[in-house]
Amino acid sequence: MRAKSNPTNFSNKEPQQNNGKRQNNNTQQHNGKQPQMNKSFGNTSNKYAPVLTVYFVLFLILFIIMYRLFINKKLKISHINKKLSIALLLCIGVFIRISLSTVMEGYSGDMMLFNNWASSAAKDFAHFYSSANSSDYPPLYIYVLFLIGKLTSISGLSSYYSILLKLPSIIADIGTAYLIYRLAKKYISVESGLLLSVFYIFNPAVFIDSTLWGQVDSFFALLIVLSVFLICEGKTVFSAVLFTCAVLMKPQGIIFLPVLLFEIIRRRNIGLFIKCLISAIATAVVVILPFSSGQNILWIFKLYAKTISEYPYASINGFNFYSLIGANYEQSSNTFFIFSYGTWGIIAITAITLLSLYIYIKNKNKAFAFAAALVQIAGVFTFSTGMHERYLFPALVLSILSYVYLKDKRFFTLCIGYSITIYANIYYVLFGNSGVMNSNSHSILSDGISFLNIILLIYLIKILIDITKKNKLLNLERIE
Known part of the structure; x- marks a missing residue:
């Protein structure tokens, strides 16, 4: 989700209202022509792009070396104060992000x-969605923007x-880094x-999104991680509450959501399903109700x-299968090999979900919840439309966290791989001077990263099938 406004230098003044219509920088349509991408994000930000990429390459090299030394027991950190170390690391992380901001x-x-939106929510929270400047974001994050709007209304903080x-x-x-540490x-x-x-x-694959772009995917990811963590802890009802919050933040x-259903299916408990359903509905009502004054019940x-419906394209700058075949910004209703892109996307979602369910149920272990969630997002991103x-x-x-719970070192290879693809994809859109991006646009970077995402998904599936077969053999040995 993105606004269709040209990059500008900010002042402390409130931005223009744009007649309440949410627009997209990269999806503008001009007289039926393909959407166009702005040729630059702004000179102030572009000059830091090469430095960031150099840092990213050095970061990966250094960390891989550290990891190899660590697993070979040549790097020992047993003599340091662990609590002080994690506190110091988290503080440095905050300082770097604030500085970059x-x-x-x-x-x-x-x-x-x-x-x-923050300004509008702070002025009239209850009528936020019925105002002329309404948001197309679901309600949950509007609570956060409301608080920010109140803070920015203070003269010293504006x-x-x-x-x-x-x-x-x-x-x-x-918070996510600290949770990783604890687990x-x-x-x-x-x-x-x-x-x-x-x-x-x-x-950099993390802070390029939160700190440099200014998007809220880190907040959303934390909700997902906490939801899956609660499944692993056996607190499925509370997990349903947080999954509902995640859906109420971003579609x-x-x-x-299937990961929650997998756990309910695994436990074969209809009472648990009813409790989760009631908790989800109650959470949705609590979050939505404050905005419902004067609104149609189906608003x-x-x-x-x-x-x-705002993004009816096979791909929207997501480096995936559709980008690789030249379908970036191709209408999802267009035909590709018998079916439309949209139909292929639905088929992909169904196949990925069934595969996740198979792996989860076969292993009969809630420790696979993070891996199932990984299959869901990696599979849907790679082969579904509108990404x-x-x-x-x-x-x-x-x-x-799949690495943490399943202790298979191959997941660390995925960590490196997804760091590369996430960073490259966001970098390309944030800093790229790519001119026109349309269904015919290709580059070595976009095609390479798209192909790598497909390879990573195949590798992920192979890892989980290997683990499933191994667990099956171990179970047979115990029976014998």
Whole structure:
């Protein structure tokens, strides 16, 4: 989701209202022609792009070396104060992100739109969706923007609105890193927790989205991670609450809902299903009700329908199968080999979900919840339609936590792979001077990253099938 406004330099003034219509920088249509991409994001931000890429390459090289030394027991960190170390790492992570936020104000269209929504929510929260400047975002994140709007209305804080808009995602980055530390400490070792936290905190594939772009995918990813974590802890009803919150923040939350259903199916408990359903409905009512004054009873469904219908394309700058075959911004209703792109997308979602269910049920273990969630997002991003460049973002933390729970070192290869593809895809759109991006546009980078995402998905499936076969053999040995 993105605004159709040209990159601009920000002032402390409230941005233009744009007649209440949400627009998209990369999906503008001009007299039926293909959508066009702005030729630059802005000189202020572009000059830092090469430095960021150099840092990313050095980061990956250094971390791979550290990881190899660590698993070969040539790198020991047993003599340091663990609690002090994680606290210091988290503080450095916050400091770096705040500092970068002052250097780059973010993707101007999105930042202007978030600022506008925050101001509108702070002025008239209850009538936010019925106002002329209504949002096409679902309601949950509007609560956060409401708080930011109230803070920016304070005279001393008004000039820091850019940092305040990014702060929830920055906090989510740090919260996710700390959760990684705690889980890795519990299931592997303290040293592994520190190492994996470092990987997440200082990974440019993470902060390019939250800190440089200014998007909210980190906040969304944290909701997903906490939802799946609660499944692993056996707290399925509470997981249903957070999954509902994720869907109420972004429609993409629906991609992960099957994981909750897998656990309910695994436990074969109709009472649990009813409890989860009631909890989900109650959560939805609580979140939606404050915005419902004077609205049609079906307003929330119309909002989701409108949001989904805004992007009727095979791919929207998402480097996946459709981008690889030249279908970026191709209408999803167009035919590709018998069926439309949209139909192929539905077939892909169905196949991916059935595969995830098979792996989850076959292993009979809730520890596979993170891996199932990873299959869902990686598979849907790679082979479903309507994918933006940022939608793969949760795959990075899900691959890390799949490694933690299943202890298969091949997941770390996926961590590296998804760091590369997520970073490259976001970088290409955020900093790229690519001119026109349409159904015929190709580049070595876009095709290479698209192909790599397909390879990573195949590799992920192979890993899980291998683990499933191994567990089956172990079970047979126990029976014998």
